Amino acid sequence: MxxxxxxxxxxxxxxCQACTTACAMxxxxxxxxxxxxxxxxxxxxxxxxxxxWFPRPCFHCENPSCVSxxxxxxxxxxxxxxxxxIDWNKCIGCKYCQVACPYGxxxxxxxxxxVQPDIRDVFPAKDDRxxxxxxxxxxDDPSRGIGIQPHGVVSKCTFCYHKVxxxxxxxxxxxxxxxxxxxxxxxxxxVCAPKARFFGDLDNPESYVNKLIAxxxxxxxxxxxxxxxxxYYLSGGAAAAVPGLRSMKDKS
Amino acid sequence: xxxxxxxxxxFIVAIIGLIVTAALVLxxxxxxxxxAFNGSNLGLxxxxxxxxxxxxxxxxxxxxxxxxxxxxFGGAHCQPLVRRCLWLAVAxxxxxxxxxxxxxxYPVRAIWAIPTSFAVTSPLWWKVMFVIAYVVVLLITVNxxxxxxxxxxxxxxxxxxxxxxxxxxxxxxxxVYGSMTMRPFWSSGDVPVAFIFESLLGGLAFAIFFxxxxxxxxxxxxxxxLRDVLTGMLPKVFALAIFVHLMFVGARALIGLYSNAxxxxxxxxxxxxxxxxxxxxxxxxxPLLLMLSPGLRSNAGSQTLAALLVMISxxxxxxxYIIGGQLVPMFKGAWAPELLSYAxxxxxxxxxxxAIFLANAIYVWGEKKFDLSWCKQA
Numbered sequence: 001m002x003x004x005x006x007x008x009x010x011x012x013x014x015x016c017q018a019c020t021t022a023c024a025m026x027x028x029x030x031x032x033x034x035x036x037x038x039x040x041x042x043x044x045x046x047x048x049x050x051x052x053w054f055p056r057p058c059f060h061c062e063n064p065s066c067v068s069x070x071x072x073x074x075x076x077x078x079x080x081x082x083x084x085x086i087d088w089n090k091c092i093g094c095k096y097c098q099v100a101c102p103y104g105x106x107x108x109x110x111x112x113x114x115v116q117p118d119i120r121d122v123f124p125a126k127d128d129r130x131x132x133x134x135x136x137x138x139x140d141d142p143s144r145g146i147g148i149q150p151h152g153v154v155s156k157c158t159f160c161y162h163k164v165x166x167x168x169x170x171x172x173x174x175x176x177x178x179x180x181x182x183x184x185x186x187x188x189x190x191v192c193a194p195k196a197r198f199f200g201d202l203d204n205p206e207s208y209v210n211k212l213i214a215x216x217x218x219x220x221x222x223x224x225x226x227x228x229x230x231x232y233y234l235s236g237g238a239a240a241a242v243p244g245l246r247s248m249k250d251k252s
Numbered sequence: 253x254x255x256x257x258x259x260x261x262x263f264i265v266a267i268i269g270l271i272v273t274a275a276l277v278l279x280x281x282x283x284x285x286x287x288a289f290n291g292s293n294l295g296l297x298x299x300x301x302x303x304x305x306x307x308x309x310x311x312x313x314x315x316x317x318x319x320x321x322x323x324x325f326g327g328a329h330c331q332p333l334v335r336r337c338l339w340l341a342v343a344x345x346x347x348x349x350x351x352x353x354x355x356x357x358y359p360v361r362a363i364w365a366i367p368t369s370f371a372v373t374s375p376l377w378w379k380v381m382f383v384i385a386y387v388v389v390l391l392i393t394v395n396x397x398x399x400x401x402x403x404x405x406x407x408x409x410x411x412x413x414x415x416x417x418x419x420x421x422x423x424x425x426x427x428v429y430g431s432m433t434m435r436p437f438w439s440s441g442d443v444p445v446a447f448i449f450e451s452l453l454g455g456l457a458f459a460i461f462f463x464x465x466x467x468x469x470x471x472x473x474x475x476x477x478l479r480d481v482l483t484g485m486l487p488k489v490f491a492l493a494i495f496v497h498l499m500f501v502g503a504r505a506l507i508g509l510y511s512n513a514x515x516x517x518x519x520x521x522x523x524x525x526x527x528x529x530x531x532x533x534x535x536x537x538x539p540l541l542l543m544l545s546p547g548l549r550s551n552a553g554s555q556t557l558a559a560l561l562v563m564i565s566x567x568x569x570x571x572x573y574i575i576g577g578q579l580v581p582m583f584k585g586a587w588a589p590e591l592l593s594y595a596x597x598x599x600x601x602x603x604x605x606x607a608i609f610l611a612n613a614i615y616v617w618g619e620k621k622f623d624l625s626w627c628k629q630a
Binding site: 092225 | 285286287291292295297298356357358361365366369370371373374375376377380428432433434435578581583584586587
């Protein structure tokens, strides 16, 4: 069984937001509510100012705190692929998962619109969903948090489950440069112009993502939380490296 | 004795207030949905309604703990306090849970989805399980003591179970926050214990305040046993409870201000707000001084004032704790400020008033129906 993971090479990422846009189009995101985002940070004081950016999807953690806190098991770890998904039919909108996520990658669907005018008023829903966009993808699976979201639930990046889950079994990497696999590649990976994103099976020792993690010292964000993200960042391949943790030992 | 015309007036005011505030809240929720609240996906997920809910719930469990302890260890002289505390616990519980129901995305679904999920890794699941047990035992205990008179033999057993359930709800409520290690402002092993002491303090404050309220803020109108409790043991226990809670607040603030951990920079902000200083000095230090003074401790005015100040202080503490733990956004970059700003919306304020009116309506109804002030005269 695959354990899908992503590698993002920060030395290649230009912060162009193509991934964010692709995700928004692929998953019918509300404007400003980006499952996948590139965060910008400014540091220093004039004239020594630097702007940094940080691409950030949901990390589909190995030990997701969002899953362990969910009181209805609406948020769950899919054993077939390692996706962290939300069953909108079970979610009660308590938002504990949002509180418990160390990465801030979850969204409550009923908050005030980030961008005005509220597009949900422009394209009002005909059923219990949030809105009815004029163009939307055919995928709709509320039990996995896929499709146009209903009211009163939490939503998040699905690692494009609707595409990745259809990939041929045993594939080590989903690469948009391989014609027969490109339809299974997550939207954000597929459109990445500088090819800073790689997607593959972390359980497959032959996968390119594993090679990148090993050769280029892949690190994970906020290792101290113990969530163990399945998204790794590459930032330089020098021998000296910043360790993610004081100890590599798992909590037994 | 209770002044019937005054209690009728309070009841009518509470009912009118409840109808008006509930109508405003429901209208805003129907027309705007959750956007009527000032939460945001930038990081403020649990806002004022959760503050109100937790405050009412933990006040309820505090009152239940006070009543249970008096039932288990106290004598007949505790009767007027025990029955009032139990009914106040019911009123507070209903007020708090009603607010939560209006805050959740799917409150009806929660009724079946939580108990049937067996999500044993979730502190919130355990909290709900304990709340269910608490509600059942609380209602049984209230039913056993609903009629004025001697306590039935089963009341003691029921009180032990109620104490355990109330401790469970309060402790687990602390775990809900304390286990969030990714939020250093919340996370600490002492949080469940701090919640229990906070809850006990709230229970004492409410017991004192409402005992006076029921007797027109006059000790002369009270029965002798109630007056003895209020001028004897209770203010001393109240002083001790304020002191213990003050230690928790002080320790948390000092460590928060000292530490460099990300998320704790909120303490620099909080320490500069007037709310925090009202909570600390007016809401805890002043009542403590009042209760430590032998001349003032037994005085009706100072007891009422101390209780009221503590009630307000605990509400501010709950607000600062829940909101403060979310003010530093989790990885939002330039899309969010370093420290989020938050103020409750009109709808959120109305929810607080709704809870107050609802709890008061239930309390006054019980005061009239069950003669909560009855006690066996010495």
